Amino acid sequence: MKKNGIGGANTNKSGLKFENDTDLAAAINCDLSYKYELKKHIYPETEKPKMKSNSPVFDVYRKDNHKLIGIITKQYQFYNILWEHYGLENVNHKRWKPDEVFFNFENNTVFIVEKKWQNGPGSVDEKIFGFVNKRRLYQNNFNSEQGGEPKTTVEFSALFNSGWWLNGNNQKNGKHYQDYFDNLRIDGVKIFFDKYDYWWFGL
Template sequence: MIKDGIGGANTNANGLKFENKTDLATSIASFLSDKYILKPHIFKHKDKLVVKSKSLVYDVYRIRDNKLIGIITKQNQFYNILSEHYGVDNVNHKRWKPDEVFFNFENNTVFIVEKKWQSSTGSVDEKIFGFVNKRRLYQNNFNQLSKEPKPTVEFSALFNSDWWLNGGTDHNNEKSYQDYFDNLRIDGIKIFFDKYDYWWFGL
């Protein structure tokens, strides 16, 4: 994306900062440290991983009863957890790489977060309407399971408020995306700005 004749690199850099700042595992470890502890996940069969990935994976334990309640991961590690924990492989032709995933074993729900950092208008304006279809594609993987209840996939969008709500430095689109947000909600997409509502993950 170009801003003032430059931008691709700057946008990528700022987007990466936003992704790191909103890392789900780090956020939970920081803000919910009195309730949960995160431990590095150890794959039982490293030689049988579906996809090679350097993304970190964490087991989430509830402190009061030391119970494993879920797993946090991202990107291609989603497929390794899908295979190891659920015993199924990706059925879609493409491997989508979710920005954040929380597998909540207690409520049998898989929470997926897609992050969108922006500083100007562009193709991402149209891309966000594909979230509901992405949710369906992720759900396809769990629908393979033969026994009920099958996990439900919930999908959320995490936006940077300085652009999506406030219109950037020029404040020229303060309400431009209201229709976008309303339609995402109609499709059952949870919306976050800058930070998470942890209750949505069942935490």
């Protein structure tokens, strides 16, 4: 996260605020509490988490039938749920730390969100084109599932702050980044600005 190409504490602070303000579990609790209930996930004694992480993990229940429909988490907790629920190890050489993850058990899909807050131009302009390859790496884990088809599908999205990506440079950035957005969509990446479209998660 950079401001005019120069990183700094204020920029990092603003980026952290953006991440907190767009917390998926908090957003669902605020907007969809009439429909879903979130409970703290408890790992079974026989399935202790393999990776240390302070990131929260929530079970998502549909209120009308009290059915567990999925799990929300982030960062390295992704790999703990990958092992606990799917019995899968990370097959890639590197472990990525997703900003948000929703494991939707109802449609057998894992939704991953990458957040990018900016207040000026920087290397992130090029980094966002790596999203499609990240999706493939996450998908590699589920391609190793045993038992044939259907296997779990990974969907990938980008969450941007509109203040820069659309309205920066005196509101010229919407056009400046249009080719970026178009190419992300061509690669199957869902784009959000400031907030989520819950339907995308199957909610």
